[in-house]
Amino acid sequence: MPSVYQVKEVFYTLQGEGARSGRAAVFCRFAGCNLWSGLERDRATARCDFCDTDFRGTDGPGGGRFESAEALAEQILRQWPRREKGRADGGYVVCTGGEPLLQLDAALIEALHARGFEVAVETNGTQPAPPGIDWLCVSPKANAPLVIETGDELKLIFPQPAAPPERFAQLDFAEFLLQPMDGPRLAEHTRQALAYCQTHPQWRLGLQLHKLLGIP
Numbered sequence: 001m002p003s004v005y006q007v008k009e010v011f012y013t014l015q016g017e018g019a020r021s022g023r024a025a026v027f028c029r030f031a032g033c034n035l036w037s038g039l040e041r042d043r044a045t046a047r048c049d050f051c052d053t054d055f056r057g058t059d060g061p062g063g064g065r066f067e068s069a070e071a072l073a074e075q076i077l078r079q080w081p082r083r084e085k086g087r088a089d090g091g092y093v094v095c096t097g098g099e100p101l102l103q104l105d106a107a108l109i110e111a112l113h114a115r116g117f118e119v120a121v122e123t124n125g126t127q128p129a130p131p132g133i134d135w136l137c138v139s140p141k142a143n144a145p146l147v148i149e150t151g152d153e154l155k156l157i158f159p160q161p162a163a164p165p166e167r168f169a170q171l172d173f174a175e176f177l178l179q180p181m182d183g184p185r186l187a188e189h190t191r192q193a194l195a196y197c198q199t200h201p202q203w204r205l206g207l208q209l210h211k212l213l214g215i216p
């Protein structure tokens with residue numbers, strides 16, 4: 001168990017990505033990642049160089065340093081709109097980052113389950129996952145090892161020339177999504193992803209709904 005959980009932000013929004021896009025969720029964004037420092041000056045040499053997220057520090061809305069699984073679970077519970085008797089039955093929490101699997105452990109998952117939450121994770125797949133996760137979304141990165149080869153959703157950011165979809169198509173996932181890489185060439189990436197999905201129907205196109213809606 002980490003001695004302390006370092007969390008950038010905790011906020012209530014809609015899941016904007018992947019197979020469960022559109023579902024109301026509390027997001028718990030853990031600080032820190034193993035593939036990038038989060039500093040712009042390091043981006044060009046990082047193993048993951050296209051990240052769209054600020055995950056440095058613990059200074060975001062609802063973020064902080066949490067001394068126990070119970071304390072962090074209570075902070076997550078406070079964001080859920082319908083609470084009864086200290087529970088959020090039917091609640092949904094998405095653990096992301098940064099890289100959540102550097103910090104998420106069985107104790108936190110248990111503390112969230114005890115409050116009625118279903119627990120989803122967004123990971124780069126470079127770390128083993130603790131037991132108990134209800135929805136595991138893996139998003140492989142071209143320059144990093146993939147150690148998680150089974151899960152609910154494989155969400156590949158496209159295009160990554162050194163990580164073509166064919167490399168992942170045989171893995172044990174229920175859903176396969178291509179998510180166009182955001183940045184100055186988003187429109188071109190979206191057209192390319194659309195064309196790939198039309199010629200390879202195992203894959204479906206995933207657009208980042210929260211960006212279209214202008215929500216966090």
Ligand SMILES: C[S@@+](CC[C@H](N)C(=O)[O-])C[C@H]1O[C@@H](n2cnc3c(N)ncnc32)[C@H](O)[C@@H]1O
Pocket residue numbers: 033050051052053096097098099100122123124125138139155157179180181182183
């Ligand atoms: C910020 S990451 C955090 C979770 C984890 N580190 C990971 O990479 O899966 C959340 C999701 O955003 C995706 N993502 C990051 N940068 C992106 C970009 N420029 N365009 C589209 N998706 C991006 C990641 O691949 C991942 O699926």
Ligand SMILES: Nc1nc2[nH]cc(C(=O)O)c2c(=O)[nH]1
Pocket residue numbers: 013014015016017053096097122210215216
């Ligand atoms: N609304 C919303 N949906 C998301 N799905 C995955 C996200 C992430 O940053 O992991 C994300 C995010 O940052 N916002």
Ligand code: SF4
Pocket residue numbers: 033034035036048049050051052053055097098099124141
């Ligand atoms: S692995 Fe995830 S959090 Fe880390 S830099 Fe890449 S997209 Fe961002």
Ligand SMILES: [Mg+2]
Pocket residue numbers: 052053
């Ligand atoms: Mg995001």
